[in-house]
Amino acid sequence: MSTYRVLPGPEHFLPPAAASMGIRLPNPGEAHIHGVIVPEEQAYEEAARQFLMAKVPTIFPGPLVLWAWNEKAAKKATAVRHLFETLKECVQPGQKPMLIPMPDYRPKYPKINPEIEINPNHPNLTIWHNKIDCCMFVGVHCHQANLSLKIIRGGTSCYTIAMCAQAGHEDAMLSFRDASVDKIMKLAETIKRLKGTVQPRLSTAKSH
């Protein structure tokens, strides 16, 4: 078993693809945390804890949920919005949850506006600009998600969560697989349940 762990960066220039370091994807009913396969239940708790701890917990919805390709996509979008609203209700003063879209994948020149969107080719700009320390990708095609997750791990210290509709992402620090409306709602429920039990990093920082 690989001893490599997918941890918050910065891992600097050319972080290795986690798959090349021996990290494998979870089976159905499982998830991974830092590259270690865990039961999915454990991942809900950890993802909720990371969101509640973060100064700027952020959800990045991608094209698969932003655009109403079909009924399922629209329902997932509603679930993502519910998750965000729940997060807003559950954080403490000083924490700043954000919902920033990734509308498409084209390289945008001459620049993007990092306050209102994220681009997979330079996701670090949005993360740096908004000081995001925990983020979740949902509705992003696998290849673009892998690219972004690696760039984020390379250049930022942001904790990354992937709510993947396929087999999961090795390059995220925490990854679900087979994402569905139910799973997104369950994460929202877990956040609600853990409300008030997790110390935000913000207050920890102040106490030092």
Next chain:
Amino acid sequence: MSKERIKISEALYDIMPSDYQDLVKSATYGKEDRGWKDIGTAKELIEQHSLCAGCPESMAFRYIIASLPNPEDTVMVGSTGCTSLVFPMVAVHNIHSLFGNQNAIASGLKRALSLRFPGRIKDVVVLAGDGATVDIGLDMTLQSWFRQEKFTTICFDNELYANTGGQESGLMRKGFVAKMAPVGKQFEKVRLPEIARESGCHYVVQCTVSKPSLIEKVVKNAVYVAREIGPTYLQLYTPCILEIGKNSMEGLQEMRDSEKPNERFAYKEFVSEPAKQLLAELAAKEKERKAAAKQLAGQAQA
């Protein structure tokens, strides 16, 4: 693609950047009268581009995209060069081919689309520079014309390899000295419009892009003829202002000077007999449609 499929999920509508909201609200997809006059109001027609300031190619790009009669069902095939920097800014399907392969790729694409969507009009338009069309890709260009492939080829003729610093191309004029061709061109400019005619193209035009209404007309004609009859070819002069030593604001004048009678980009048009007949029919239909629309507007006012 149809306009129906590009709705934003209602639950996340408010967080979408306004560019995307506007694209869905005010794009010209499906609009019968779309044309160059939509530039400035329609979002999909390139608000920004990454070409040089004042580049005539950016004007040409806008006019062409605005003039496509069926943008939601059009696939553009591009090639290496400055054009490939613009495609990411355009809301039209596009494929970037290897340098020179564009007409071969378009041939396969057009055939595949005809088989996959038999009852639906799918247009294919090649957009490449003179290096890709006349030098590196000449074989593919000519073979697609010989085979009577039903798509339009548009060549942005800037008379050299601008993107790589000014090397000599087949379409460079005789005697021209470029940065990377210091001796000057020894041969005549290749007469591709004439070659296109002899190779079986049914509609061939050579002109500059100084007049948007003209570009709209020739692009629409070329697409309609390619759709129904066979290959069409447009050769548009889009000078590279950097490589010919001009300033940003001098591109338009350069084109106007080059299109005067007896100049090398004087308007040139070849139309085959079947294409003439088709265009006449389309013009008659268009006239009828406009008259009916005018009558309807008059009735509404009364």
